[in-house]
Amino acid sequence: MLDINKVRADFPILSRTVNGKPLVYFDNGATSQKPQFVIDAISKYYQEINANIHRGVHTLSQLATDAYEISRGKLQNHINAKYAHEVIFTSGTTHGINAVANGFASLLKTGDEVLVSALEHHSNIVPWQMLCEKTGATLKVIPMDENGELIMAEYDKLLSDKTKIVTVNHISNALGTVNPIKYMIDKAHEFGAAILIDGAQAVPHLKPDVQALDCDFYVFSGHKMCGPTGVGILYGKEDWLNKLPPYQGGGEMIKEVTFEKTTYADLPHKFEAGTPDVAGGIVLGTAVDYMNSIGFDNIQQQELELLEYATKRLLEIEGLKIYGTAKEKTSVVSFNIEGIHPYDIGTIVDKLGIAVRTGHHCAQPIMNYFNIPGTIRASFSFYNTKEEIDVMVEAVKKAQLMLA
Structure with a gap:
């Protein structure tokens, strides 16, 4: 108690x-409120180790890098990802969804289908509409009933060999409905489709086990779970993250650059272009610690x-x-x-x-x-x-x- x-x-x-x-x-x-424990951690970062990460040899950069990667490990353990490099830092749920939708633009063609649910936040509708406009794929909607529940019999009918990705929230932000995502994941996989779970409204209330769920992607934001704004997580299975092209180009996500050709960095850096919200990434781990202590x-x-x-x-x-x-x-x-x-x-x-x-x-x-x-x-x-x-x-x- x-x-x-x-x-x-x-x-x-x-x-x-x-x-x-x-x-x-x-x-x-x-957005959730923040405990003093988290507020103090933000201040401590800027007072004691503020530096850019990964490329510096000086002490502060190494301290910041270590803290950032320790936080990644905390998030890996929290969601039970198989590898730390399957945990990508983002600016939030919307960023994570767009990264995956953008990546699928290279995999879809006219006649393919994308399934979304009738319960989605706009952030889990619009990127897929943009994807379909770009590729010629068709967006199909899993209907809901008067109780605010998705109709699983209709979901089963919509799935086919044309389905390439299903995207659904774990919990509805508008109604509070907890969707039967394990069933939906397993059914999608029967047809060879990938599935993305929008966990923005779930992570404040529960610990998702991405391996037990067997989802291909799981996205969420830090600010709804006692963490800072401007940081979130995209989890993706290693095979999928290797298959998708990077979402943004720039520093950190490259291995080698010439004017003739660029080769991309290994995971997770392939999807982490530019200077990240270092404080946010570190303190998201602090917020997870706090919630687990509760x-x-x-x-x-x-x-x-x-x-x-x-x-x-x-x-x-x-x-x-x-x-x-x-x-x-x-x-x-x-x-x-x-x-x-x-x-x-x-x-x-x-x-x-x-x-x-x-x-x-x-x-x-x-x-x-x-x-x-x-x-x-x-x-x-x-x-x-x-x-x-x-x-x-x-x-x-x-x-x-x-x-x-």
Whole structure:
């Protein structure tokens, strides 16, 4: 069991006020807050070892390089990748998806098919649309149902020998649905297709085991799991990463350059052109250490209790509808109140110190499916409390009265 007061004391921002009210932060799906442990690690890097990495022989460069590669090893262990060089540092989930989609441009032709799900964030739709426009491949969509669950019978029908890659999120950012990715990975492989998992919304809640999953690619961002912004991970199986061309050209990703020909560096450097976010890469490892010290079993238990409690309390409000009622779901509640625009609710509860997200959550196809402009999304982390949920519920009731 978590000592929630001790955990909350790790996060300095949770003690601040907003609009004269104690902050209630329920926008964890957009970004998580950072513990002092992580904040101090960022400062320590810049104060003590700030230097560029890999090419320097001086002491600071070697210290920075060692710290960066130690962090890569932490990430390798965290997701259980077979090799450290299968772990590529990126600027975030979007960067990782684009790197893979760009690489597949050299592998696809007219008539090939790319499958995406109806539950995707725009970052896992647009790069594949661009890929299909470039190659003549066809984009096909795995449909969802009223509960916000993907329809596996339709997925099975869509798969064929024409399918070259399937891309699906592990957890929906808009609805909280946990997708059956192990089933989807195994089925894709039956047809010789690769599969990419967007884990941006999963890694704050669970530890993905990429070898057990047998996914070909897994991408995520650091800032949603108590780490800094501007850094993320692209995991790829060694064979796939060797097969794909580099996403960007420049320094670090080369072995030898002449004006006649360039040969590329070995993994992981082939995909890490230019000076990286050195501090971010190092401190992402620090964030992983922190979350493992909390324990993902504890995180899941706390967040499941918050989800169940929030669902129960919100449904006490007359006219409130929750979107996303999947059997397997994580700590996200998306809802609307009949006759009131979600933006108006969000604006009023902000005046009461409560941070929720309103809008389409970069998932417009989901909103179009439900024929709504957007939702109010409350997304919880392990450092949130039931008392905060009570505060939010009372604020929503107040907003409803004001706007009725």
